[in-house]
Amino acid sequence: MTPDLHWLTAHAAADLLARREVSSRELTEAHLRRIEAVDPQVRAFITVTADRALADAEAADARLARGERGPLLGVPMALKDVLSTAGIATTCGSRMLEGFVPPYDATAVKALAAAGAVLLGKTNMDEFAMGSSTENSAFFPTRNPWDQTRVPGGSSGGSAAAVAAGEAIYALGSDTGGSIRQPAALCGVVGMKPTYGRVSRYGLVAFASSLDQIGPFARDVRDAAAVLDAICGHDPLDSTSAPQEGTSFGAALDGDAAGLRIGVPREYLPDSLDAGVRKAFEEALGVLAAQGAQIDFEVSLPSTEAALAVYYLIAPSEASANLARYDGVKYGYSYREGASMWENMEQTRERGFGAEVKRRIMLGTYALSAGYYDAYYLKAQKVRTVIRQEFEAAFASHDVLCAPVTPTPAFRIGEKTNDPYAMYLNDVFTLPVNIAGLPGISVPSGFVDGLPVGLQIIGKPFDESTVLRAAHAYEEAAGWRVRHPPL
Amino acid sequence: MPLTREEVLHIARLARIGLTEAEVEAYASQLSNIIDHFGTLTAVDTEGVEPTAHTLPLRNVMADDVPGPSLPQAAVLALAPQTEDGYLRVRAVLE
Secondary structure (H helix, E strand, O other): OOOOHHHOOHHHHHHHHHOOOOOHHHHHHHHHHHHHHHHHHHOOEEEEOHHHHHHHHHHHHHHHHOOOOOOOOOOEEEEEOOEOEOOEOOOOOOHHHOOOOOOOOOHHHHHHHHOOOEEEEEEOOOHHHOOOOOOOOOOOOOOEOOEOOEOOOOOOHHHHHHHHOOOOOEEEEEEOOOOOHHHHHHHOOEEEEOOOOOEOOOOEOOOOOOOOEEEEEEOOHHHHHHHHHHHEOOOOOOOOOOOOOOOOHHHHOOOOOOOOEEEEEHHHOOOOOOHHHHHHHHHHHHHHHHOOOEEEEEEOOOOHHHHHHHHHHHHHHHHHHHHHHOOOOOOOOOOOOOOOHHHHHHHHHHHHOOHHHHHHHHHHHHHHOOOOHHHHHHHHHHHHHHHHHHHHHHHOOOOEEEEEOOOOOOOEOOOOOOOHHHHHHHHOOOHHHHHOOOOEEEEEEEEEOOEEEEEEEEEOOOOHHHHHHHHHHHHHHHOHHHOOOOO | OOOOHHHHHHHHHHOOOOOOHHHHHHHHHHHHHHHHHHHHHHHOOOOOOOOOOOOOOOOOOOOOOOOOOOOOHHHHHOOOOOEEOOEEOOOOOOO
16 A cells, blocks of 8 residues: 555654654655656746755655654655755745855754755745745746646745645745735645744845744644744844744644634625635634634724735835845846946846836835835834734733635736736735734635635734644644645 | 826935836836825824834844854855955946
8 A cells, every 4th residue: 555645744754754664765756756747737846956855865764763753854845945045046036046055054944954854845936025926936937736727825835835736745935924824725735924033034035024934834733833843943043033942832732622712803804805715714613613612703903904004014115125135246146237336236136126026125115215204114113013902902802813814715827917906915814913923824724616715813922832723623623634636 | 196207216216226117107106006005004093102113022132242153255255246355346336
């Protein structure tokens, strides 16, 4: 009997590896074959690192042979191409960093390597993580494994699609306004954004430094918890890394939602919500209620409507400062044919950045410029405080908040590329969580017209354990994870 | 209020991004559309509210002043398009 190795969860794979019923090499080769078979359609990977994967697998097999065990030891995974990998090209989905090979590993990448991870490759993404569909990749769009005419979501669309398509057992992404949770929902996998400060951002190419956070994509909640266990913890190399040490998130998964106080903010169920998404969300709440959770619909976060404006002022402002480093002098693309230093810099940035990145740098530069700073940037920071306070008030009497992840299932490739604002509206339910720095998870919650949708569970700062416990209890009862896309 | 062509060019200059004619036109209309939506902020009363720059209760994180290993100079300079005698080479800034 040969199980389909490419559909295993990490914990199932770890069990097989522990019993020596399969080697990391066999597991890795199965995934490399799967990538070869389906990635020409899905296009989840920018770079496949087959040699590195086989070397990692050999090292993991040696550790297993010495009796070492671990939940991620010998398990193949993928990394969003926003994470710095020593000796392996890191493009950030941009021409600006095409061919850039970093001299060091991100802290989260180091942590996974220490846990015995096998690196299959680097996944596609919207350029500099700016986008909600992976169509802003400078190289090619990724396709949704459930329907190849549709987007996988973004910006971590490659990581979500790789896990959904059986090309990697788990993956890392980054989430600035929903870039893990939204593609996880649209691809039917689990995706989690930890509390701001939980995971070191060292080696994560910066987009919006007060919002960015690294997190896992996985096939179930238990795997997401195991990956979080491995990558969480204080890092002196990131001054915004929280002094909390990592905890054992897996221990929180007792399958019990009884007594859980769930709040449903009414602003997350607008009249414009897709009917199928609403029905799937209500059914998910029914599953949790049947397990003894108390559902409270009398919750309001009144400033939710302003969150989109807060986000599209703060994130582009921070991006305009962070992306000033791409000047064609230190690394990356460099235009050198101009008549002056300034012309070279302007041409480097005109040619190296794609349309959405330039749009956001311009927007941020405008918001920070003389005469607009108080009205836009400072006002947005003050509304950010109000949004945080509203969440705090809601959490005074609730353990978690639940909401849909996205207003609709996956849309068609090309459907929103000509209307930036329509694209931004995709993240309306996820970006308030970044603004407030909270942990949030997307867990598969069924299908609308054959396309997956997700249940979002939002927690108090540093209370990932309760979020994971609720998500796990839902997942166990709902049973969606057994379905795979037709590839 | 739509951004004028001059405003778009001014922002681009501050950001040091060259723009084609077509981009100037596209950004004028797209940025204006996005900025219009920022009006939702005025609905939120922020009288006496302190701004939030980030969500952690951290202030002035200090590291001990202990020298440690850093990246090898050669590895870093190897990434640069032009170097000379261990320096990054750029065109003259003042002409």
